[in-house]
Amino acid sequence: MQKTADVVVIGGGSIGCATAYNLARSGFRRVVVLEKGYLCRGSTGRCAAGIRQQWGTEMNCLISRGSIKHFEVMNEMLEYEDDVEFRQNGYLMITYSEKEAAMLKNNLALQERLGIPVQFLSIDDVKEIAPAVNTERVVASTICMEDGQANPFKVTDAYARAARKLGVNIYTYTEVTGFRLEDGAVKAVLTNRGEISTPLVVNATGAYARLISEMLGHDLPVKPERHQIVVTEPLEPFLKPLVMNFFHKSYCQQVVNGSMLIGYGDPHEPEGINYSCSWQFIRELAEKIIEQFPIMKNVNVIRHWAGHYGISPDGQPVLGPVPGIEGYYLALGCGKGFMLSPMIGELVAQAVAGQETTLPIDILSIERFEKGELIVEPAVV
C-alpha cells in the first residue's frame, strides 16, 4: 500500500466512490479510497436504490434534483461500459390520513417552487398509473415522473472505475483503525495494513461514521439504524412507479429484472449495527403488502436481508468540514445516501478543494446541531 496521499476517502460505498471520482477531477493527484471489505459491502449494496426528488426540505430537494441530472447522463459521464440501470418510472406517494395528506401538500408547494415536476393525483389517476394498488383507503397521492431507481452496485462500480482511470487507488479489505493528529490537524490514517500520511480525510462510512469520528475524539450525532428489506421472485412487469406509503411506512418497487424490492421502516427499531433479519419484520411486511397490493398474495419472497441508515437528528445529510479538526470532512447522506451520492460527491470534493460549491452546503454543516439550526425532514420512511 502507498505511504502518502493528498486525500484519503474512507468508505467504498456510492458516496465514497463518487467523492473520490470528483476529488480526482478537481485536481487532486493522489486520491485513495479505503474500504474495510469489498465495494458496496455497506448500505449501498443493501439499499432499495430508489431515487426521488419529493422531499420536504429545500436542501434534500435540491441535492436530489441535482443528482437526478447526473444519473440521467451517468453512463456517458463516467464512460461506463455497462449500464447503471437508471429508470425514471416515477415515485408514487400514497397517504391514508388527512395529516399525511397535509404533509404531502406542504411538500408539493416547496417542490413546485424549486421546479420539481410533481403532480397531485386523483384516485382515478392512481388507478390508471398503478392499477395494482388498492385505493380503498387512499386519501391523497402525488407523483413525480422524473423519480425512479438505479442499480446501486453498478453506480458504485461506474464511479470506482472512472475514479481508477483518473489515478485513484482503491484499497479494499483495508480497515481504518485510527489517526495521527498533530496540533488539531490530521496527519495520517492508520489501517490494518499500515499507515498513510495525508493532510485530508473524508469520512464516507455511512452508518459507521460515528465510529470514525470517535477515533478522532469527535462526537458525531449520526446513529446507525437497521432497515430490513426483501426481494421476490421476478414477475412480468406490472408496477411502473415505486409506491411509497406513508401509513405503512413502506415502499415497493419492481426492478429491472422483474423482482419486487419491498421494505418498511420500523419506528421502534433500536439504534445500533445489527445485520440479522427478524421473522416479525417479514410477517408484518406480508400483511402490509397484501393490504396494498392484493394481487401479490401468491408472490414468493426469495431473500431477506438488513442494512442501515445513518440517522442524523434532522434527517438531512451532514456535509463539509468539521470545525476543530483540520483536514477532516464529512460526506454523509443520512438515510438517502444512494440517491444523493452524485451531488454529495461533487459538493464535498468542491469543499475539500476549497472551491465554491454548486449548492450552499454550509446549511448542512455539522455545526447546525450545536447551534440548534435543525430543519427536520418530514417525508422519511
Added chain:
Amino acid sequence: MCDKTIICRCEDLTAEEIREWIARGYSGFEEIKRVSRIGMGACQGRTCRRHLLNELARAGGISPAEIDLSTFRPPTKPINFAAIAGVDQDAKNS
C-alpha cells in the same frame, strides 16, 4: 467446463460470462455476485455457488476452500406473502 455451459440457471449466466467478469478484475464471490447477479435468483445459489467457487479458485490458483462464500439468508426456500401472513392463498395466481 465448456464456455457455453450455463452456470447459473436462474439468472441465465454461462461459464464464459463469469470468466469475463473475473478477467475484468472482479475477484471475490461477493463482487461477482453484485455485478453479474449470479446466485441472486429463486434458488439462491444452490447450484451455481459451487461452480463459481471452482472458477474463482482456478483463476486465482488457490483452493475453493480458501474463498469466502456469500451469506445464506432467510427464507432459504421461496415462500409467498399469504403463507407468511397466515391468510388464505388464492387457488389461481390472480
